[in-house]
Each structure stands twice: as C-alpha cells, then as structure tokens.
Amino acid sequence: MKYVVLIGDGMSDYPLDELGGKTPLQIANIPNIDRLTLTGRAGLLENVPRNLEPASDVANMSIFGYDPQKYYSGRGPLEAGSMGVKMLEDDVAFRCNLITEENGKIADFTAGHISSKEAAIIIEDLNKHFKEGTFYPGISYRHLFMSNDKNLVNLRTTPPHDIVGEDIENYTNWEEDNCLGSNNDNKGSIAIKNIMMESQKILKDHPINQERIAKEQNPANMIWLWGQGLKPKMPNFKDVYGLTGSVITGVDLLKGLGVFTGLNNIDVPGATGYFDTDYKAKGKYASNALENNDIIFIHVEAPDEAGHSGDINEKIRAIENIDKYILGQVLDNINSYDDYKIAILPDHPTPIDVRTHTRDAVPLAIYSTTDDADNAKYYDEFEVLNGSLGLDKGHNLINKLIN
Ligand SMILES: [Zn+2]
Structure with missing residues (x-):
C-alpha cells in the first residue's frame, strides 16, 4: 500500500x-x-x-x-530543525522575519518577499551587531534567532502576519512579562525588544534597502522575533x-x-x-x-x-x-x-x-x-x-x- x-x-x-x-x-x-x-x-x-x-x-x-x-513547542524550533541548526536543552529558537515598518506599524510582514540572497547579507550584518544570540539565514523573509535564555519561552510574541497595519508598540509592551522567573527581572524581554527596535537603526540605510527602495521594492527595515520555543x-x-x-x-x-x-x-x-x-x-x-x-x-x-x-x-x-x-x-x-x-x-x-x-x-x-x-x-x-x-x-x- x-x-x-x-x-x-x-x-x-x-x-x-x-x-x-x-x-x-x-x-x-x-x-x-x-x-x-x-x-x-x-x-x-x-x-x-x-x-x-x-x-x-x-x-x-x-x-x-x-x-x-x-x-508543539513553537515554530522557531521546527525551523531550526529544518535548517540543520542544533539546539541544546536550554536553547530558545525564535522565528525572525524581515519586515517592512512604516510609521510605527507593520506595513509588510515579508519585506516585499525579499530574496534569500539579499536577506543573507542583512542577517550577516545583524550578527556583527548583536551579541545576545545568533541569527541564522533562511529562505526569503524567514530566518532564525537563537538565544540560550530559556526563560524567553514565556514571552508573549505575536505572528507579524496577524497584525499587518497595526502599531508595533502594542505588541512589544512586555514590561509586565516576567521572563526571568522568580527574581522579577525583565532582562530577557527587554533584550528582545531592544534587538527588534535597534534593528531599525541598523537596517534603515542598509545598502540592500537603498537598492530595494530605488527599485520600488519594500525594504527590510526591521526584524520581528516570534514563535519561540524549546526543542520538541x-x-x-x-x-x-x-x-x-x-x-x-x-x-x-x-x-x-x-x-x-x-x-x-x-x-x-x-x-x-x-x-x-x-x-x-x-x-x-x-x-x-x-x-x-x-x-x-x-x-x-x-x-x-x-x-x-x-x-x-x-x-x-x-x-x-x-x-x-x-x-x-x-x-x-x-x-x-x-x-x-x-x-x-x-x-x-x-x-x-x-x-x-x-x-x-x-x-x-x-x-x-x-x-x-x-x-x-x-x-x-x-x-x-x-x-x-x-x-x-x-x-x-x-x-x-x-x-
Ligand atoms: Zn498553513
């Protein structure tokens, strides 16, 4: 059969x-x-x-x-598996979208379906800048971010395709989320928010985006972290x-x-x-x-x-x-x-x-x-x-x- x-x-x-x-x-x-x-x-x-x-x-x-x-333990770990990225016991894998931000809102959760080739250059530059974890390049707008802070599994992240046109601030107000358990310290959630916000500064004038804007394509001017989880x-x-x-x-x-x-x-x-x-x-x-x-x-x-x-x-x-x-x-x-x-x-x-x-x-x-x-x-x-x-x-x- x-x-x-x-x-x-x-x-x-x-x-x-x-x-x-x-x-x-x-x-x-x-x-x-x-x-x-x-x-x-x-x-x-x-x-x-x-x-x-x-x-x-x-x-x-x-x-x-x-x-x-x-x-089910989240989308990030599944994508890590597919990319051949090994996960340790305490690793938390986030899905990382390249997105287009406009006026504080998500304008396009795919950054104009950016090519894998362009995206790989951007992901490499993100790795040069951020030391809180590691970015791994995937396909088109779909990438990976790996942290070893297991408390981050509890962060209330939102899939960007569900909130197109909505205010980014409403979905990153994690001040109440206690991601480090008993010591009442929000270091983990603050780090994730900082990475997302700071990515805008790095990507705003990135050569890849200057080319995309010149060709009237949506720029990848922000990253969006979501779908995190431990190894299933x-x-x-x-x-x-x-x-x-x-x-x-x-x-x-x-x-x-x-x-x-x-x-x-x-x-x-x-x-x-x-x-x-x-x-x-x-x-x-x-x-x-x-x-x-x-x-x-x-x-x-x-x-x-x-x-x-x-x-x-x-x-x-x-x-x-x-x-x-x-x-x-x-x-x-x-x-x-x-x-x-x-x-x-x-x-x-x-x-x-x-x-x-x-x-x-x-x-x-x-x-x-x-x-x-x-x-x-x-x-x-x-x-x-x-x-x-x-x-x-x-x-x-x-x-x-x-x-
Ligand atoms: Zn589906």
Missing part, C-alpha cells in the same frame, strides 16, 4: 460576494480532486486544538499524526506508524516537522513556498519518491499566501495548479501500484476576507483503492458534509488512513 497526503496550505475559505457566494474551492476547476472525492470518502478534520493558535505548524503537526497539545520531543514516525515516509515542501517549518519526526525531506529545485513555486517539479519528485517510501506528504504553500494577500484569482490558480500539475502527475504514476490511498486537505483555512488563518475544521477527501465511495460528489467546504468520515481530530488522520 502506498499513501499520499496532499496539503493545500490555507486553501479552504468562506463564500465570497465576488464569487457569487461561492468559495475559491467551489469555483476552481479541480477535476482530479473532484474525481477522487466522488470515488472516495469525505469529511471534516479539526487540525487546531482549541488552546493553540491556528498556525501552519500546529495544523500540519496534526496532519503528520502528532497531537500538538502534546508535542517527538517520537519517530516509523516507530509510531510503521511506515517509511518523505516530505515535499518549500517551507522551513514543514521540513522541521520532517526532521523531528524522522521523515525524509526531499529537496525540490524550484519549490519556493510562494506563487511561483514549480508545481510540475513537485509532482515529478513526489511521483519518483513513491518507489522508496510508504507515505509521501506533499505540502503546497501558495493558496495560503494568496489568502494572506486577499488575492482571489491567485488562490483559485494555486488550487488549480495543485490539481493539474501535482495530483495529476501523482495519479499518472501511482496507478502502477495495486493499492494506494490519497488524502487531500488544507491544514487550516486562510479565508480571503480574513486574510489570516482561522481555526475552522477543514474539508478532507480520502481515496482508497480498497474502499467504497460514500455520498460526497465533489470536493469543497460544504459537500464533504455528505461524506461518511464525519468530524475527527487531525492527529487521527494517519491512523484513519492506515486502518
């Missing part, structure tokens, strides 16, 4: 006036996904536990078969589920899930984690990986990015590309195996109107060569309610697939 889990990040949505009361999934032309739903089973999956934020890492941890309430303690996927597996994604935190669960991360040239990701390459690598793996997780970030930008057409196009180029190729190749199962789902919705993640349950379709179809006729947020899978917790998905 071969298993494929296809994750369209943030692809579910709410009905939109612009689409005549339909969702992007309902408008998108997705013949492969619809056919698998028609001949398979459908239902809803709750990937986000009530006490956690609907972040991609939380939701995808569920999909990978791990209860986030038990294993997750058991090996093969030990838990008895399957060998690989992950295909353009996003660091998903690769981190792969690292900490002992799944193999397959690097796909051109997998960018953005609209321009190479769908065909992802489909090809996934198809090739079937031979040496029991299960392949394929994650595509593009619909989520479209949701964050409020771009309806881009979201529809991303969903159609997943259907055509990724699932299409996988189906062409998986036919050579007698038995297989394919699960299709988002991690969480990223509705166009909300422009950030919501915690709603997500539509799930599972096609199996060994199971009968249920009454769901096609794939969208509402039709799956006619399926037989009901509503289940996300971390039960893998068991549901296997059994």
Whole structure:
C-alpha cells in the first residue's frame, strides 16, 4: 500500500460576494480532486486544538499524526530543525522575519518577499551587531534567532502576519512579562525588544534597502522575533506508524516537522513556498519518491499566501495548479501500484476576507483503492458534509488512513 497526503496550505475559505457566494474551492476547476472525492470518502478534520493558535505548524503537526497539545513547542524550533541548526536543552529558537515598518506599524510582514540572497547579507550584518544570540539565514523573509535564555519561552510574541497595519508598540509592551522567573527581572524581554527596535537603526540605510527602495521594492527595515520555543520531543514516525515516509515542501517549518519526526525531506529545485513555486517539479519528485517510501506528504504553500494577500484569482490558480500539475502527475504514476490511498486537505483555512488563518475544521477527501465511495460528489467546504468520515481530530488522520 502506498499513501499520499496532499496539503493545500490555507486553501479552504468562506463564500465570497465576488464569487457569487461561492468559495475559491467551489469555483476552481479541480477535476482530479473532484474525481477522487466522488470515488472516495469525505469529511471534516479539526487540525487546531482549541488552546493553540491556528498556525501552519500546529495544523500540519496534526496532519503528520502528532497531537500538538502534546508535542508543539513553537515554530522557531521546527525551523531550526529544518535548517540543520542544533539546539541544546536550554536553547530558545525564535522565528525572525524581515519586515517592512512604516510609521510605527507593520506595513509588510515579508519585506516585499525579499530574496534569500539579499536577506543573507542583512542577517550577516545583524550578527556583527548583536551579541545576545545568533541569527541564522533562511529562505526569503524567514530566518532564525537563537538565544540560550530559556526563560524567553514565556514571552508573549505575536505572528507579524496577524497584525499587518497595526502599531508595533502594542505588541512589544512586555514590561509586565516576567521572563526571568522568580527574581522579577525583565532582562530577557527587554533584550528582545531592544534587538527588534535597534534593528531599525541598523537596517534603515542598509545598502540592500537603498537598492530595494530605488527599485520600488519594500525594504527590510526591521526584524520581528516570534514563535519561540524549546526543542520538541517527538517520537519517530516509523516507530509510531510503521511506515517509511518523505516530505515535499518549500517551507522551513514543514521540513522541521520532517526532521523531528524522522521523515525524509526531499529537496525540490524550484519549490519556493510562494506563487511561483514549480508545481510540475513537485509532482515529478513526489511521483519518483513513491518507489522508496510508504507515505509521501506533499505540502503546497501558495493558496495560503494568496489568502494572506486577499488575492482571489491567485488562490483559485494555486488550487488549480495543485490539481493539474501535482495530483495529476501523482495519479499518472501511482496507478502502477495495486493499492494506494490519497488524502487531500488544507491544514487550516486562510479565508480571503480574513486574510489570516482561522481555526475552522477543514474539508478532507480520502481515496482508497480498497474502499467504497460514500455520498460526497465533489470536493469543497460544504459537500464533504455528505461524506461518511464525519468530524475527527487531525492527529487521527494517519491512523484513519492506515486502518
Ligand atoms: Zn498553513
């Protein structure tokens, strides 16, 4: 038996006036996904536990078969894992965004999707300046900051994509946060705030930003630290589920899930984690990986990015590309195996109107060569309610697939 889990990040949505009361999934032309739903089973999956934020890492941890309430320790450590940055017991890994600040507000949480090459130069200069920890360069606007002050896990940091257009001061007023425990000393939180504020002085006239401004691109004129945590303690996927597996994604935190669960991360040239990701390459690598793996997780970030930008057409196009180029190729190749199962789902919705993640349950379709179809006729947020899978917790998905 071969298993494929296809994750369209943030692809579910709410009905939109612009689409005549339909969702992007309902408008998108997705013949492969619809056919698998028609001949398979459908239902809803709750990937986000009530006490956690609907972040991609939380939701995808569920999909990978791990209860986030038990294993989630923050986004930073997952990204550290993906970058091959070793963490010691007391290390706290922060996600570090390069952002665009304007008039004391977050204008762009991606600094205009700055290139990795430009970002690496900026990160190197930050390391020359700050001695409170170490910065590690990642992809585009997504980087890492490592501190060895374990008390910082309690700092109330905020994901920058949730507060675009809002005052920075409102989300860095940590004077009340006691980050050093019993001695009532806020040294840790003050240090983090200072790093964020001082980064503005260093980056304001940085040559990379002068070039970006000249090209009318958003400058990376501030860093934003968030999503911090200690190293997670997750058991090996093969030990838990008895399957060998690989992950295909353009996003660091998903690769981190792969690292900490002992799944193999397959690097796909051109997998960018953005609209321009190479769908065909992802489909090809996934198809090739079937031979040496029991299960392949394929994650595509593009619909989520479209949701964050409020771009309806881009979201529809991303969903159609997943259907055509990724699932299409996988189906062409998986036919050579007698038995297989394919699960299709988002991690969480990223509705166009909300422009950030919501915690709603997500539509799930599972096609199996060994199971009968249920009454769901096609794939969208509402039709799956006619399926037989009901509503289940996300971390039960893998068991549901296997059994
Ligand atoms: Zn997501």
